[in-house]
Amino acid sequence: MRIKFSKxxxxxxxxxxxxxxxxxxxxxTEQLQRLADRHFGVGCDQVLLIEIAxxxxxxxxxxxxxDGGEVEQCGNGARCFVRYVHDRGMTSKREIRVETLGGVxxxxxxxxxxxxxxxxxxxxxxxxxxxxAEKRAPTYPLDIDSKQLEISVVSMGNPHAVQLVxxxxxxPVLTEGVMIEGHPSFPQRVNAGYMxxxxxxxxxxxxxxxGAGETLACGTGACAAVVAGIxxxxxxxxxxxxxxxxxxxxxxxxxxxxxxxxxxxxNVFDGEIDL
Numbered sequence: 001m002r003i004k005f006s007k008x009x010x011x012x013x014x015x016x017x018x019x020x021x022x023x024x025x026x027x028x029t030e031q032l033q034r035l036a037d038r039h040f041g042v043g044c045d046q047v048l049l050i051e052i053a054x055x056x057x058x059x060x061x062x063x064x065x066x067d068g069g070e071v072e073q074c075g076n077g078a079r080c081f082v083r084y085v086h087d088r089g090m091t092s093k094r095e096i097r098v099e100t101l102g103g104v105x106x107x108x109x110x111x112x113x114x115x116x117x118x119x120x121x122x123x124x125x126x127x128x129x130x131x132x133a134e135k136r137a138p139t140y141p142l143d144i145d146s147k148q149l150e151i152s153v154v155s156m157g158n159p160h161a162v163q164l165v166x167x168x169x170x171x172p173v174l175t176e177g178v179m180i181e182g183h184p185s186f187p188q189r190v191n192a193g194y195m196x197x198x199x200x201x202x203x204x205x206x207x208x209x210x211g212a213g214e215t216l217a218c219g220t221g222a223c224a225a226v227v228a229g230i231x232x233x234x235x236x237x238x239x240x241x242x243x244x245x246x247x248x249x250x251x252x253x254x255x256x257x258x259x260x261x262x263x264x265x266x267n268v269f270d271g272e273i274d275l
Contacts, residue, residue: 001026001275005035006084007042007268010076012216012245014268016044017084020051021059029068031275036066042273045212048077050085053099058091060099065211072102073157075219075248075261079115082107083265102157116262119220122227122252123155131159132185138231144179151180152228156259159186160224162193164234168206171196177208191218195225202240203229216245223259226250 003025006017016035018025027035027049034041047064054060061081063074081098085091086109095108106118126133131153133140142149142161151161161180165171171194180192189210196204207221208214222241229235230252238251248263 002272003275004270004272005042006270007044008080008084008266009245009268010079010217010219010263010265011243011248013046013076013218014044015046015048015077015080016042017048017080018050019088019090020049021090025049027064027275032064032068033066034275035273036068042271045209045215046071046074046077048074048081050081055099055104057097057099057104058093059085059096062101065209066213067211069211070101071158071211073100073105073119073220075117075119075156075221075223076217076263076265078105078107078117078119078219079261079263079265082109082115082117083267087267100157105157110262113264114262115265116260117219119156119223119259119261121256121258122224124153126153129153129155129159130187131190132187142180142183142185144176144183149180152232154224154227156220156223156227158220159188159190160193160221161186161190162195162225162228164232165194165196168194168196168204171206173206173208173214177214181208181210191221191224193218193221193225195229197229197234198242200234200236201238202242203235204242206244217243217248219248219261219263222248222250223252223261227252227259230254
């Protein structure tokens, strides 16, 4: 099977984007892993597959992590998606309704080339995340490697565990993140966020993503961190979120309101690969 693809990124969080509308595509776990492999494949954090919508949305897209596992949501991927379909003439709309495994999102291509995404309202009930807890709480204790962490747990269509740290450069993201990802309190695993508050409108953030490891940026992670920070009283909307790959801008007006994310999406190159 020979397929055409585009390599894209949002702040260094990189993707192989595949048009499954104009070409027939069937990808198994081994093929997804090969695409994501940075030595033997194209190389990416996630593979994005664009498909015809099943409902009344404009398109559907599926998200596969580097290990081949399908996940519900990806904020940086959503921005790359709208850039992809717009630049290739697959739609003339600047605002698009998109089906994902985590629900419908509405990304919008701005006049300056940035992309704004309505990521929907965050979820906090443990059963909706999913997270093993008796009831909803502002923060939760989590035992990891003989120590207890204090985490905020939020779903942005996918699960996030966010903790405050004094300096993300010294945070144990690579060693501790994998333990949080696979903690038994998260039946579907979790993304582990490490947030450093610079001021009430600016944070630094690192995220260990389930199935991908640490990425240079994480859109849903940025949304979850800002929501957690606002709920904990240390942040106010809007918030600039600085990753190693660049900055995102997040707005959230409070409970039951959608989270809005704005940032860039870049096409790196187009190619073909024989799988």
